[in-house]
Amino acid sequence: MATSTLDRPAGGTTALRGPVRRLSAWLHRHAGVRLAALLTAPLFWLVVAYLGSLAVLFVSALWTVNGFTGEVVRQPTLDNFRTIVTDEVYRTVALRSVGVAAGVTVIDTLIALPMAFYMAKVAKPRHRRWLVVAILTPLWASYLVKAYAWRVLLANGGPVDWLFGGPGSGPGYGLGATVLVLAYLWLPYMILPIYAGLERLPDSLLEASADLGARAGRTFRAVVLPVVVPSVIAGSIFTFSLSLGDYITVQIVGGKTQLIGNLVYVNIGAANNLPFAAALATIPVLIMVVYLVAVRRSGALEEL
Template sequence: MSLHRHPRLRLGLLLSAPMLWLGLAYLGALAALFVTAFWHTDVFTGKVVTDWSLDNFATLFSDSVYRTITFRTVGIALLVTVIDAVIAFPMAYAMAKLASPRTQRILVIAVMTPLWASYLVKGYAWRTMLSGNGVLHWLLDPFGLDSPGYGIAATVITLSYLWLPYMILPIYAGLERLPESMVDVSGDLGARSFRTFRSVILPLTFPAVVAGSIFTFSLSLGDYIAVKIVGGTSQMLGNVVYDNIGAANNLPFAATVATVPVVIMLLYLAAVRRTGALDNI
């Protein structure tokens, strides 16, 4: 009876177990990551020394190689986000405003279907298509062009394909909530299609676009598998973390590098919080 009379107490008890697990598994892991970043590895024994220092951060920011990798990673993540937004918006608009209800359901399933396939299968499929004798070479050869091969361009193409559904679905949800009356009023007031898009549709759905960008940007920022498959000799921050955990056996430095994407995403979330994008996730 006491729980029945106190719904907040009942809700608190129901959420206590998952919140405790979240605190231990996620926030605890992040805390351990930040702490480990201030330790270092003994060069002779290879063991982690728990003496606190800023040597790892000094190495990370002073070495031009790591700075280049950081800028490259952020640049790739931004470019993937822009490409996905440009491709996703007209697709989402057609799904939300032009298709019939039955066709909408079919298109939503079609957009989600690639998410059910293995990441590695999709990655290696693009490796095959981007190879010197792959599908892209066969399609572009009659025009005197060639496949981009393996490298940064291939990484951007592959990541754009992998994360495109995460951009389409939030924009589709935002457009579906857009009142048809506002578009009709814009047309009645004499606005052309582009003016209606620029002044009505885009501002009202911008939080949904930003919500999609949170997924595409963060997923690209932390990716290291796609660049291994199609990136050639290119590296991203995820590859540096992976290499220092494995071959280099330098866990503290790997933790230091891993803090960079975390900090970047925290700054990005803080910047977009006022747009209302977090309400669309």
């Protein structure tokens, strides 16, 4: 019986099948080359888009603006950083920004610890997933919607004022409102790492501590705290960095409060001083690099 031409493999397909198989076998034997091929695209994106933009930021921070013509002078100098360090206004704003970020982190930690402990060790297993969903739900809403909702709450004569006794009785807009709103916005980023860390803590350790006569405080210090500290540090990386670079919340509820993010925005827009804005923008980056180097041995980075 004659074989139909449709049943015969095409010559081109047969010719290609050999090289493809040989290439596949060669890649199978060389795992390092296969891994490099898989990581080439994401590494290229990381180097070009992320590290490249940081490099441009650092280089442009060394430039200045001609005060007469307004043109950028592309000659390396440390004048921008010298101004930030020596000028009392910029130094105060930088320290205030660090203080706000630290305050938000402390507030979120104090709130997140009992909430995460209840979710991981007290709530019934079938309820835990719903509690996690409840924590994640605010993240689904727009950042601006939540910030402007707090603006309405904190407005003169708003719900917070009436809660404290009438118009003008509440905190209003300012530094306190900024810390409050930022603590609300970033709270889920602190709860989830602590919850994940506590969930890995065996219940048998807590039971053994109670059987040995340890009270709640002693059990927390000796058993829970060593496990939860890396998770707290991991959460603080989010809350601290996000608060340090934020400028939208300050614009909405901060009143006359100025943070680093606001100064960067002003120098990009009205002042049209891009090199000085770049120098200001490097401050949060350098602070976070120092912070990450300081906490890398605590095991916090493994909790992310």
